Amino acid sequence: MMKRFSTSGIFAFLRQYKKNRGAAFGLVLILIFLIFAIFANIISPYDPLDIAVGPPLQAPDAKYFMGTDDLGRDVFSQFFFGARLSILVGLLAALTATAVGLMVGSIAGYFGGLIDEFLMRLSEIFLVIPAFFLALVLLTIYGSSVWLVILVIGGLGWPPVARIIRAEFLSFKEREFVDSARVIGVSKFNIIIREIMPNALPPAIVSATLVVGIAILAEASLSFLGLTDPSAVSWGQLLFRAQKYLRTAWWLFVFPGLGIFCTVLGINLVGDGLNDVLNPKLKER
Amino acid sequence: MAPGDPAYMIYGGGGYLPPEVISSIRQDFGLDKSLAEQFYLYITNMLQGNFGFSYAFRAPVLSIIAGRLPATMLLVLSSLGLMIVFGIFFGVSSAKKPYSIRSNAITAVSLAGYSLPEFLIGQVLIVLFAITLGLFPTGGMYSVRGEFNPIVDVLWHLALPAVSLAFGGLAIISRLTRASMLESLHQDYIVTARAKGLSERSVLYRHAFRNAMLPVITVISLRLSALLAGDLLIEVVFSWPGLGRLLFDAMAKRDFPVVQGMFFLISITVVTVTLFTDIIYARLDPRIRYSK
Numbered sequence: 001m002m003k004r005f006s007t008s009g010i011f012a013f014l015r016q017y018k019k020n021r022g023a024a025f026g027l028v029l030i031l032i033f034l035i036f037a038i039f040a041n042i043i044s045p046y047d048p049l050d051i052a053v054g055p056p057l058q059a060p061d062a063k064y065f066m067g068t069d070d071l072g073r074d075v076f077s078q079f080f081f082g083a084r085l086s087i088l089v090g091l092l093a094a095l096t097a098t099a100v101g102l103m104v105g106s107i108a109g110y111f112g113g114l115i116d117e118f119l120m121r122l123s124e125i126f127l128v129i130p131a132f133f134l135a136l137v138l139l140t141i142y143g144s145s146v147w148l149v150i151l152v153i154g155g156l157g158w159p160p161v162a163r164i165i166r167a168e169f170l171s172f173k174e175r176e177f178v179d180s181a182r183v184i185g186v187s188k189f190n191i192i193i194r195e196i197m198p199n200a201l202p203p204a205i206v207s208a209t210l211v212v213g214i215a216i217l218a219e220a221s222l223s224f225l226g227l228t229d230p231s232a233v234s235w236g237q238l239l240f241r242a243q244k245y246l247r248t249a250w251w252l253f254v255f256p257g258l259g260i261f262c263t264v265l266g267i268n269l270v271g272d273g274l275n276d277v278l279n280p281k282l283k284e285r
Numbered sequence: 286m287a288p289g290d291p292a293y294m295i296y297g298g299g300g301y302l303p304p305e306v307i308s309s310i311r312q313d314f315g316l317d318k319s320l321a322e323q324f325y326l327y328i329t330n331m332l333q334g335n336f337g338f339s340y341a342f343r344a345p346v347l348s349i350i351a352g353r354l355p356a357t358m359l360l361v362l363s364s365l366g367l368m369i370v371f372g373i374f375f376g377v378s379s380a381k382k383p384y385s386i387r388s389n390a391i392t393a394v395s396l397a398g399y400s401l402p403e404f405l406i407g408q409v410l411i412v413l414f415a416i417t418l419g420l421f422p423t424g425g426m427y428s429v430r431g432e433f434n435p436i437v438d439v440l441w442h443l444a445l446p447a448v449s450l451a452f453g454g455l456a457i458i459s460r461l462t463r464a465s466m467l468e469s470l471h472q473d474y475i476v477t478a479r480a481k482g483l484s485e486r487s488v489l490y491r492h493a494f495r496n497a498m499l500p501v502i503t504v505i506s507l508r509l510s511a512l513l514a515g516d517l518l519i520e521v522v523f524s525w526p527g528l529g530r531l532l533f534d535a536m537a538k539r540d541f542p543v544v545q546g547m548f549f550l551i552s553i554t555v556v557t558v559t560l561f562t563d564i565i566y567a568r569l570d571p572r573i574r575y576s577k
Contacts (some may be wrong), residue, residue, distance in 0.1 A: 022396075128559055130510030132517075133551055137544065140536045213400070220402045221518055225533065239405065246408060247416055257405050265400035272396075 023273020029266030037084040044077035067251035085234040093215035096154025098208040101161025109169025123159035131156040139227040168200035202278040213267040337542035346546040357527030364451035376462025398456025403515040407449035407522040424524035465497035506562035
């Protein structure tokens with residue numbers, strides 16, 4: 001059951017993935033929001049931070065598709081720039097978590113013994129640190145910064161990835177192809193990176209995907225408490241500012257809320273779909 | 286260091302503060318000592334049950350926390366109850382007939398449930414049930430005029446926050462219950478139980494669920510820190526007078542003794558619950574033995 005990705009493998013993968021309608025829908029959602037995020041500066045009719053481009057608290061109409069906020073800024077433009085920042089936070093946090101997880105998991109799984117013991121205990125310690133509260137206190141002490149949010153969510157999100165990778169390494173390192181690589185004198189580093197890692201990666205992808213969603217939600221929650229940079233436009237920031245107008249201006253929180261919901265839903269659906277394809281043993285679930 | 290010198294916060298008013306006032310405030314609150322010294326004093330006091338004195342509330346931290354604890358316990362435990370009871374019920378009934386309309390609906394709702402931040406669920410419920418329909422209060426724990434039976438009044442205020450806090454966990458529990466039920470329903474002993482002529486309910490809950498329960502217990506304990514984080518957000522959204530709001534206010538006011546006390550409490554709670562889960566685990570599943 002070698003699971004290396006070749007081109008024909010990718011097509012087979014897509015064929016199987018497509019069967020899961022929810023997952024296909026999720027992928028479409030994500031692609032739409034990725035386009036929003038990448039082309040935010042082209043799609044947006046106004047600068048998201050420009051005040052008084054319209055009358056304040058104008059309800060959605062033909063000119064301002066999502067209305068304007070209390071300072072007359074265009075919510076439609078803010079929505080796209082919000083997508084950019086929220087998705088960026090999610091991706092970078094997931095990338096951090098995955099990078100650390102791959103490193104820790106592969107070292108623990110390949111070398112075993114005391115190193116393994118130590119790294120796994122370490123991952124248990126990280127697993128019980130309440131990420132949200134740590135982010136809360138760090139943001140209060142060191143001031144609001146998007147990078148800090150990414151670092152905390154990513155830096156605490158690696159244990160699940162590490163554990164999966166470790167388990168895969170434990171089973172793969174005993175296989176013949178690894179033995180043969182060792183016999184012909186491939187270095188340990190290359191065995192880990194080029195021989196085992198490509199095979200161990202697929203199951204870890206699922207839990208890496210989920211970190212993206214977790215990070216977006218965490219950023220939104222921290223912003224909602226007013227702890228992130230007020231000059232940065234993220235969906236969480238928009239929701240934070242919308243609080244005062246909950247009774248009067250529904251468009252201020254409905255659109256960013258929908259943005260978060262659709263993106264995270266898309267990610268979770270894709271995660272589910274990938275899980276079905278990459279972990280076929282669990283398919284019945 | 287931190288933006289916002291506690292001395293200014295203790296003084297209260299803004300504007301210019303003469304240096305001698307600042308230094309006298311620092312002296313009163315022990316802020317003039319070195320960090321190491323402050324830390325040493327904090328630890329020794331803490332071990333004697335003294336968690337310091339709040340700058341903002343001008344009261345011992347422990348008594349402030351103790352005063353807020355019941356409100357938070359009420360909210361957290363009731364939403365924990367909601368998510369466990371309904372999560373398991375939905376999960377089991379969805380595993381009974383997988384891929385039926387009912388099961389797919391439950392799957393869809395639970396996917397939506399953890400794709401939303403808690404505070405947003407809270408806000409949506411406020412707009413729908415409090416502002417538009419006027420069925421529930423928008424926040425707080427008591428009515429200003431105590432015209433109702435006080436217990437009914439608190440429950441009436443509790444409904445929306447408890448439901449919003451329960452939503453995410455409920456979704457995860459029901460999903461996991463479904464998955465692990467599907468697995469245990471394939472086992473031979475289920476066929477035996479059915480062949481014995483047991484009722485469907487007995488098969489589902491007494492045979493299949495007992496074995497499907499373990500991963501569910503793990504996820505409840507792993508969700509604890511998420512639950513506490515959600516509690517903070519929900520308390521802020523609904524102005525619930527509990528610990529979450531206390532922590533939030535204390536951070537805004539740079540009331541570090543309260544913040545430290547709260548973090549100590551959160552860490553102790555998370556560690557204790559994790560430990561207990563491990564012990565319960567071994568009791569529930571005789572196959573698990575902790576030995577070396």
